[in-house]
Amino acid sequence: MGKKVMIVEDNELNLKLFTDLLRAHAFNVEGVRDGRLALEKAHAFTPDLVIMDIQLPHFSGIDLIEAMQKDAKLSPIPVLAVTAYAGKGDEERIMAAGAKGYLSKPVSVMKFLEAVRRIID
Numbered sequence: 001m002g003k004k005v006m007i008v009e010d011n012e013l014n015l016k017l018f019t020d021l022l023r024a025h026a027f028n029v030e031g032v033r034d035g036r037l038a039l040e041k042a043h044a045f046t047p048d049l050v051i052m053d054i055q056l057p058h059f060s061g062i063d064l065i066e067a068m069q070k071d072a073k074l075s076p077i078p079v080l081a082v083t084a085y086a087g088k089g090d091e092e093r094i095m096a097a098g099a100k101g102y103l104s105k106p107v108s109v110m111k112f113l114e115a116v117r118r119i120i121d
Helices: 012-024 035-045 061-070 090-097 109-120
Strands: 004-008 028-032 049-053 079-083 101-104
Touching (some): 012 109, 028 035, 035 061, 049 109, 079 090, 090 101, 101 109
Parallel strands (some): 004 028, 079 101
């Protein structure tokens, strides 16, 4: 089985696209649509990478990244932030929270795969 990737994404179409794409490239993928469940799922699944949407209901992706950084078990797991709402200063804030990579939506398939592989291969 390939490397494990957890995707935190509330948009069903984006979640399906990312999941299908990664599975087609031999990654073991788990999706989480609700940010309230993300940390619990990360503890259970122990992914090699978390792909984090930033605009989530209930929690922001930035808050979840910061919470992961404060958790001894989760802090070593790299996070690739993916967001549709890329405003001035957002990338800097997201990277300062602890993300290892940043992509703005819509993201091309090749850029997405390159970013994933750059972080965990």
